[in-house]
Amino acid sequence: xxxxxxxxxxxxxxxxxxxxxxxxxxxxxxxxxxxxxxxxxxxxxxxxxxxxxxxxxxxxxxxxxxxxxxxxxxxxxxxxxxxxxxxxxxxxxxxxxxxxxxxxxxxxxxxxxxxxxxxxxxxxxxxxxxxxxxxxxxxxxxxxxxxxxxxxxxxxxxxxxxxxxxxxxxxxxxxxxxxxxxxxxxxxxxxxxxxxxxxxxxxxxxxxxxxxxxxxxxxxxxxxxxxxxxxxxxxxxxxxxxxxxxxxxxxxxxxxxxxxxxxxxxxxxxxxxxxxxxxxxxxxxxxxxxxxxxxxxxxxxxxxxxxxxxxxxxxxxxxxxxxxxxxxxxxxxxxxxxxxxxxxxxxxxxxxxxxxxxxxxxxxxxxxxxxxxxxxxxxxxxxxxxxxxxxxxxxxxxxxxxxxxxxxxxxxxxxxxxxxxxxxxxxxxxxxxxxxxxxxxxxxxxxxxxxxxxxxxxxxxxxxxxxxxxxxxxxxxxxxxxxxxxxxxxxxxxxxxxxxxxxxxxxxxxxxxxxxxxxxxxxxxxxxxxxxxxxxxxxxxxxxxxxxxx
Amino acid sequence: xxxxxxxxxxxxxxxxxxxxxxxxxxxxxxxxxxxxxxxxxxxxxxxxxxxxxxxxxxxxxxxxxxxxxxxxxxxxxxxxxxxxxxxxxxxxxxxxxxxxxxxxxxxxxxxxxxxxxxxxxxxxxxxxxxxxxxxxxxxxxxxxxxxxxxxxxxxxxxxxxxxxxxxxxxxxxxxxxxxxxxxxxxxxxxxxxxxxxxxxxxxxxxxxxxxxxxxxxxxxxxxxxxxxxxxxxxxxxxxxxxxxxxxxxxxxxxxxxxxxxxxxxxxxxxxxxxxxxxxxxxxxxxxxxxxxxxxxxxxxxxxxxxxxxxxxxxxxxxxxxxxxxxxxxxxxxxxxxxxxxxxxxxxxxxxxxxxxxxxxxxxxxxxxxxxxxxxxxxxxxxxxxxxxxxxxxxxxxxxxxxxxxxxxxxxxxxxxxxxxxxxx
Ligand SMILES: Cc1cc2nc3c(=O)[nH]c(=O)nc-3n(C[C@H](O)[C@H](O)[C@H](O)COP(=O)(O)OP(=O)(O)OC[C@H]3O[C@@H](n4cnc5c(N)ncnc54)[C@H](O)[C@@H]3O)c2cc1C
Numbered sequence: 001x002x003x004x005x006x007x008x009x010x011x012x013x014x015x016x017x018x019x020x021x022x023x024x025x026x027x028x029x030x031x032x033x034x035x036x037x038x039x040x041x042x043x044x045x046x047x048x049x050x051x052x053x054x055x056x057x058x059x060x061x062x063x064x065x066x067x068x069x070x071x072x073x074x075x076x077x078x079x080x081x082x083x084x085x086x087x088x089x090x091x092x093x094x095x096x097x098x099x100x101x102x103x104x105x106x107x108x109x110x111x112x113x114x115x116x117x118x119x120x121x122x123x124x125x126x127x128x129x130x131x132x133x134x135x136x137x138x139x140x141x142x143x144x145x146x147x148x149x150x151x152x153x154x155x156x157x158x159x160x161x162x163x164x165x166x167x168x169x170x171x172x173x174x175x176x177x178x179x180x181x182x183x184x185x186x187x188x189x190x191x192x193x194x195x196x197x198x199x200x201x202x203x204x205x206x207x208x209x210x211x212x213x214x215x216x217x218x219x220x221x222x223x224x225x226x227x228x229x230x231x232x233x234x235x236x237x238x239x240x241x242x243x244x245x246x247x248x249x250x251x252x253x254x255x256x257x258x259x260x261x262x263x264x265x266x267x268x269x270x271x272x273x274x275x276x277x278x279x280x281x282x283x284x285x286x287x288x289x290x291x292x293x294x295x296x297x298x299x300x301x302x303x304x305x306x307x308x309x310x311x312x313x314x315x316x317x318x319x320x321x322x323x324x325x326x327x328x329x330x331x332x333x334x335x336x337x338x339x340x341x342x343x344x345x346x347x348x349x350x351x352x353x354x355x356x357x358x359x360x361x362x363x364x365x366x367x368x369x370x371x372x373x374x375x376x377x378x379x380x381x382x383x384x385x386x387x388x389x390x391x392x393x394x395x396x397x398x399x400x401x402x403x404x405x406x407x408x409x410x411x412x413x414x415x416x417x418x419x420x421x422x423x424x425x426x427x428x429x430x431x432x433x434x435x436x437x438x439x440x441x442x443x444x445x446x447x448x449x450x451x452x453x454x455x456x457x458x459x460x461x462x463x464x465x466x467x468x469x470x471x472x473x474x475x476x477x478x479x480x481x482x483x484x485x486x487x488x489x490x491x492x493x494x495x496x497x498x499x500x501x502x503x504x505x506x507x508x509x510x511x512x513x514x515x516x517x518x519x520x521x522x523x524x525x526x527x528x529x530x531x532x533x534x535x536x537x538x539x540x541x542x543x544x545x546x547x548x549x550x
Numbered sequence: 551x552x553x554x555x556x557x558x559x560x561x562x563x564x565x566x567x568x569x570x571x572x573x574x575x576x577x578x579x580x581x582x583x584x585x586x587x588x589x590x591x592x593x594x595x596x597x598x599x600x601x602x603x604x605x606x607x608x609x610x611x612x613x614x615x616x617x618x619x620x621x622x623x624x625x626x627x628x629x630x631x632x633x634x635x636x637x638x639x640x641x642x643x644x645x646x647x648x649x650x651x652x653x654x655x656x657x658x659x660x661x662x663x664x665x666x667x668x669x670x671x672x673x674x675x676x677x678x679x680x681x682x683x684x685x686x687x688x689x690x691x692x693x694x695x696x697x698x699x700x701x702x703x704x705x706x707x708x709x710x711x712x713x714x715x716x717x718x719x720x721x722x723x724x725x726x727x728x729x730x731x732x733x734x735x736x737x738x739x740x741x742x743x744x745x746x747x748x749x750x751x752x753x754x755x756x757x758x759x760x761x762x763x764x765x766x767x768x769x770x771x772x773x774x775x776x777x778x779x780x781x782x783x784x785x786x787x788x789x790x791x792x793x794x795x796x797x798x799x800x801x802x803x804x805x806x807x808x809x810x811x812x813x814x815x816x817x818x819x820x821x822x823x824x825x826x827x828x829x830x831x832x833x834x835x836x837x838x839x840x841x842x843x844x845x846x847x848x849x850x851x852x853x854x855x856x857x858x859x860x861x862x863x864x865x866x867x868x869x870x871x872x873x874x875x876x877x878x879x880x881x882x883x884x885x886x887x888x889x890x891x892x893x894x895x896x897x898x899x900x901x902x903x904x905x906x907x908x909x910x911x912x913x914x915x916x917x918x919x920x921x922x923x924x925x926x927x928x929x930x931x932x933x934x935x936x937x938x939x940x941x942x943x944x945x946x947x948x949x950x951x952x953x954x955x956x957x958x959x960x961x962x963x964x965x966x967x968x969x970x971x972x973x974x
Contacts, residue, residue, distance in 0.1 A: 011851060012851055013851070014850055014851035017850070017852055018740040018741050018743060019740035019743075019776070019777045019779070019780055019781065020780075024743055134741075136741045319610070319617075320610045320611060320617070320621065321610065322610070323610070323698070324698050324699040324701065327701055328699075328701065354612075355612040364701055364702060367701075367702035367703070367704055367705075368701050368702050370702075371736055371737075373737075373745060380742060380743055380744045380745065381742055381744055381745035381748075383737065383742060383745075478603070478606075478607045478610070478621075480624045480625070481624055
């Protein structure tokens with residue numbers, strides 16, 4: 001007996017087509033209007049109820065205009081965490097949520113997706129102001145969040161069905177599979193960064209909800225207003241309030257406390273490799289030590305961690321590359337959102353076997369950077385905005401000094417207009433740094449590109465792989481043999497051939513890297529959900545003295 | 551104009567289309583070598599696209615024979631079985647070391663010196679020669695500049711200088727210059743609309759002013775990808791509206807009939823021309839980026855902007871042609887097509903509207919054809935004493951050839967008249 005199972009019909013949310021006048025007008029209007037909601041106080045939310053503390057402990061600001069406060073928060077404390085966790089532990093909703101199927105939970109994700117669609121312009125505008133992204137980048141962030149919701153809501157139930165339909169059943173023996181979050185009170189902590197404040201928050205948070213966890217979501221202190229509206233969209237789906245909690249606050253205070261909390265059964269973290277590693281270690285220790293101390297009813301197999309961390313990604317431009325295409329691709333990969341993407345290209349390797357390709361590519365790329373208009377992200381004319389904060393600026397300059405100390409030569413510096421009052425830096429290309437220098441090895445997270453010249457494609461691949469990271473990589477080549485070689489030996493989670501190495505799309509380029517770039521999860525792929533789930537198999541003998549029970 | 555008028559005129563134009571097609575077929579052998587290249591692969595599209603890819607990559611190999619040979623092998627080896635027998639034997643030769651290098655050299659030479667000159671003018675002297683050669687046929691020449699994509703301001707300035715120079719060739723018989731909108735500004739893209747518009751307007755304004763005041767040259771904006779369409783038209787309309795000089799009919803723009811909403815563009819230009827009180831030139835084409843437009847729309851989940859079957863494009867071409875002819879007081883009409891049906895339709899419509907005997911109209915009218923590819927329609931039209939204008943791409947032969955290959959590659963999957971000729 002053969003059974004069929006339909007592959008879900010998933011479509012990506014279409015990006016705004018900015019060639020259309022209506023779309024440009026709507027976004028411009030929203031950007032103008034959005035400023036009226038800035039400067040308010042925002043609460044933490046526990047079980048859907050706003051919670052304000054006594055003091056304002058942090059503000060989010062427009063990184064392009066330091067005087068503009070976007071939101072005021074009283075950062076949550078360990079006490080708030082304990083409160084949220086005790087609500088979860090005592091809630092019936094929570095255990096019912098954990099026991100229901102993905103098929104039953106998926107409709108909530110669809111509703112959340114719709115809530116995002118309704119707020120799409122506003123959220124895009126908010127990301128422009130709070131994160132300093134230009135509108136196209138902000139739009140991509142919001143659309144990706146919607147994609148995650150739609151994609152997981154389709155593929156969760158699909159996995160359940162696949163599992164059950166592929167089990168062998170016989171008259172008298174019924175076999176059943178359930179995906180479970182691995183604990184009767186599964187609690188997930190989602191600690192997310194500011195650089196894709198919508199997409200990277202929503203992806204893991206909602207995947208965990210779909211998997212049956214109750215989730216505590218902590219956005220970055222640099223994107224907490226965006227985080228607040230994400231929380232609103234989640235609650236407005238009608239989800240049982242006890243399964244979701246919004247706790248904005250500092251990573252050092254609540255972040256760490258949340259991750260180490262003995263009742264927390266899963267962690268999703270996107271951010272620096274240092275923090276990611278420390279989480280990995282603490283989860284490991286926790287699993288070894290603390291599990292014994294839990295009461296048997298609360299015991300679970302182990303805490304899970306989905307980590308997505310840094311990158312030092314390389315693009316190789318082969319000697320026969322289409323130069324027009326390569327220059328545009330590298331420009332976007334390296335300088336889009338001022339290089340503040342874990343997928344960004346920070347090493348450019350040019351195969352020059354005496355054809356002067358190195359000079360041709362770099363002179364065009366450098367001029368394009370010099371021609372780039374740096375300015376306020378809300379302006380349509382702006383091509384590059386600021387960095388996120390003061391320490392990012394300091395970090396950028398300290399690496400630049402380091403590069404010079406290491407013998408590097410700055411080929412170009414972009415032009416930052418003097419009137420700007422934000423965290424702006426000049427994008428740079430640096431040549432002459434050693435392959436093993438710190439500038440070429442460490443993630444800078446800024447518009448700083450190191451360039452290298454090699455004479456063969458094989459050398460280029462060796463150099464590209466000479467890093468502790470393995471997130472994305474790019475190859476511009478029209479040589480089929482070299483392309484095959486890159487497919488085999490370029491050691492990255494996401495390889496892009498003849499296209500830019502940023503902007504992974506849900507369902508097309510499931511995203512996540514090797515080596516120190518993460519622990520192998522692929523956001524935006526169906527197998528991502530398996531990171532959160534345990535599979536329970538139930539086999540029931542339905543034969544009673546020769547009769548098969550229905 | 552009603553839909554019915556268009557259908558009736560199409561019907562009426564059939565006999566002429568048929569005879570034109572016959573004449574064009576007879577004239578075909580003039581480009582035999584080129585056709586040979588495309589025929590080499592027969593009707594096999596995969597093979598044809600490999601050949602074109604090879605031509606496309608050629609300039610990046612810097613004349614290095616070893617690289618040329620290796621690329622040729624890499625591109626062709628997996629398709630060896632597809633080749634007709636004589637070519638298969640030729641391919642085997644590519645495995646003999648010394649001979650293969652010699653072959654690679656010959657291949658480069660042939661592409662550069664035999665194929666490329668069929669499509670590309672290498673310098674202005676050749677252009678002037680062409681212009682005097684054609685003038686006997688009542689055929690003009692329009693200068694077009696090939697080159698890499700404009701990615702920097704410096705590259706944009708280089709293009710502008712070339713356009714400016716070409717505007718000065720009026721007394722050498724080159725009255726028309728064509729301009730790529732994306733060369734006006736290195737970030738000519740809808741993402742930064744207001745910036746791109748502002749920058750391109752300043753540049754175009756300067757160019758149009760000198761075209762009119764200094765040289766009396768005629769300048770037409772090409773139509774590029776759909777994403778740039780509104781931007782291009784906004785820039786153009788803004789600039790020509792500022793240049794309200796009576797009698798100034800030096801400025802033009804292309805309309806792509808494969809766009810579902812292209813009639814709107816035609817109407818817009820008629821409106822602008824009425825308002826500014828001087829005619830505009832409109833080049834009507836079907837559109838050169840069909841495959842790309844479909845792909846972009848599908849990848850982004852946007853509605854497809856082009857018609858999805860060829861008849862609709864052809865019908866829309868006719869519809870717009872008739873509309874523009876009916877507005878000949880405001881529009882200098884330049885139909886650009888190699889298709890005998892479309893050519894015949896335009897002729898029949900002009901006849902119907904009494905324009906063929908209208909000197910004022912005919913002095914400002916020409917069928918536009920591409921240099922090389924459009925040689926048979928050009929000759930056929932010359933035989934009928936109809937004015938023609940040859941669009942002549944100029945530039946480095948090798949790089950130009952690669953550009954040209956890309957153009958054909960972009961259009962391999964659609965049904966084009968060029969290929970029906972080749973595929974015989
Ligand atoms: C002098 C000159 C100038 C030109 N300038 C421009 C320009 O500025 N911009 C530009 O874009 N193009 C330009 N073109 C190219 C033009 O758009 C056509 O690609 C080319 O001329 C082929 O069209 P045709 O009428 O000669 O041939 P035909 O064979 O009648 O038509 C081919 C065309 O039909 C359309 N088509 C093919 N398949 C389909 C399908 N399945 N569904 C719908 N439509 C389909 C496509 O537009 C295709 O190019 C120019 C052409 C000439 C001769």
